[in-house]
Amino acid sequence: MTNLDASQHEYEAHKTEQMESIAHARSAILDPRHWGHYTMKAFAQISPLYETFAQHLVGDHEMEALVALVDPNQPILVTFFTAVNVLLYGEPDDPLAAFYPSFTPSPRPVGEVYPFFRDFCLRHQEALRQMLPTMRLQTNEPTRCANLVPAFEKVFRLGHRRPLAMIEIGCSAGLNLRWDQYRYYYLQANDPQKGQPWVVSTFGNPFSPVLIQCTLEGEQRPPLPHGITMPPIAQRVGIDLAPLDINKEEDQRLLSACIWPEEVARHQLLRNAISMARKEHPLPIITGDACEVLPELLEALPPEVTPCIYHSYALEQGPVQVRDQILALVQEASATRDLYRVSLEMNAAQWNAPRLELFAYHGGSLARYSHLADCSVHGERMRWLAPF
Structure with a gap:
């Protein structure tokens, strides 16, 4: 096998792995076995922010690849958003925090949030890659x-x-x-x-x-x-x-x-x-x-x-x-x-x-x-x- 063939083979293997990861992420968002249907319904009733994040994630390949890192036994979207929250609590002056009612009494309009959310996640993707595979949702309500x-x-x-x-x-x-x-x-x-x-x-x-x-x-x-x-x-x-x-x-x-x-x-x-x-x-x-x-x-x-x-x-x-x-x-x-x-x-x-x-x-x-x-x-x- 030539170096060119080896590189092509490695590239195709990487793309296959990436597509499988994306497919898993999409099924995680939509599959009721993974809480997808129920959590989307709950987001619509309780959290416009989470609902907006979830709607825009579908089809965003870079973000879907991050979501795919969550343990599928966990409520995937809630766990992912919780991991982001953990990082955001460490940076309360980040522009994303301006959209969170938990950070400010006058949050910015939710319709403008996704680019800021996406940017925050991608800037912190290394931290998310370390956190997500082993993260457990530890809600104590x-x-x-x-x-x-x-x-x-x-x-x-x-x-x-x-x-x-x-x-x-x-x-x-x-x-x-x-x-x-x-x-x-x-x-x-x-x-x-x-x-x-x-x-x-x-x-x-x-x-x-x-x-x-x-x-x-x-x-x-x-x-x-x-x-x-x-x-x-x-x-x-x-x-x-x-x-x-x-x-x-x-x-x-x-x-x-x-x-x-x-x-x-x-x-x-x-x-x-x-x-x-x-x-x-x-x-x-x-x-x-x-x-x-x-x-x-x-x-x-x-x-x-x-x-x-x-x-x-x-x-x-x-x-x-x-x-x-x-x-x-x-x-x-x-x-x-x-x-x-x-x-x-x-x-x-x-x-x-x-x-x-x-x-x-x-x-x-x-x-x-x-x-x-x-x-x-x-x-x-x-x-x-x-x-x-």
């Missing part, structure tokens, strides 16, 4: 506790009101492990017959700086605690492959970067939750694989507690075989004691909305299943479906 609390109340009642032993899989910084320390407002969705939404329940710590509001849709009401009384917690522990430390500035930046730019109230809620957590005793968070850690944790629990394993937007963002292994371990552990698992996840290939589900295990088998509610992606709305 306290508002989702409003979806989880009714399920925890139900577990408390099913467990004969024994104290709960909370184990969170994929806990990120552990903010949702503190769910019983927050204050909650539940509103009934606006009824044309009755005017504005109205408060139907309020409970939790009345002095908490973390005030979480959730709007209930539909006619069913979830089971909720009363007043300042929450289900008692005997112990709580989180598990995460790469947990975040709220005392580290770079980890705080990553948590903030996970929040969509227009959701200014979510940014403030996160800051309040971090500030509150830093004043409290640190919670036990184990760095490790749940498949290895979970059996030992469950075995060590005393008999007088009700084990409640829960996860939110975690198991559906990892390999299917890992999810299945974790679920098999939970079921196997129920051979010697009753266990409960609360799941708040989004299966974009099969569901139209995130689901809150409750699984009760007994004697090594799944004894009871309830699809409790359909929820909004960040927890601010919920349609309760299960009988009280």
Whole structure:
């Protein structure tokens, strides 16, 4: 083979690899298995910036090649935009920041943003190439506790009101492990017959700086605690492959970067939750694989507690075989004691909305299943479906 032939062969191989990468990026943006359809719908409802970025990415080969670097188990577009946010937080004076409501109270028009977004990404493409293949979406959204609390109340009642032993899989910084320390407002969705939404329940710590509001849709009401009384917690522990430390500035930046730019109230809620957590005793968070850690944790629990394993937007963002292994371990552990698992996840290939589900295990088998509610992606709305 001549040098010319070798060069041509190398060039064609490179082009083939590049086209395969672009094809993968396009499928990642559009394929519902990769959250594409659902995230585009969510962008249209919540984030004009993300919607604009996503629309302009398609057909932009250089940008598509960067998107293709994201782990396909992750919500690809959200993860990509989060990585960009991380870099932008380090350069708040960059022209791109002028379009972000999270950076300025008077953002520039969203219709002008894409050239600035593209320029920022290409100027930082080496950093993105290093970040994206291993990046995990580490959203730690306290508002989702409003979806989880009714399920925890139900577990408390099913467990004969024994104290709960909370184990969170994929806990990120552990903010949702503190769910019983927050204050909650539940509103009934606006009824044309009755005017504005109205408060139907309020409970939790009345002095908490973390005030979480959730709007209930539909006619069913979830089971909720009363007043300042929450289900008692005997112990709580989180598990995460790469947990975040709220005392580290770079980890705080990553948590903030996970929040969509227009959701200014979510940014403030996160800051309040971090500030509150830093004043409290640190919670036990184990760095490790749940498949290895979970059996030992469950075995060590005393008999007088009700084990409640829960996860939110975690198991559906990892390999299917890992999810299945974790679920098999939970079921196997129920051979010697009753266990409960609360799941708040989004299966974009099969569901139209995130689901809150409750699984009760007994004697090594799944004894009871309830699809409790359909929820909004960040927890601010919920349609309760299960009988009280």
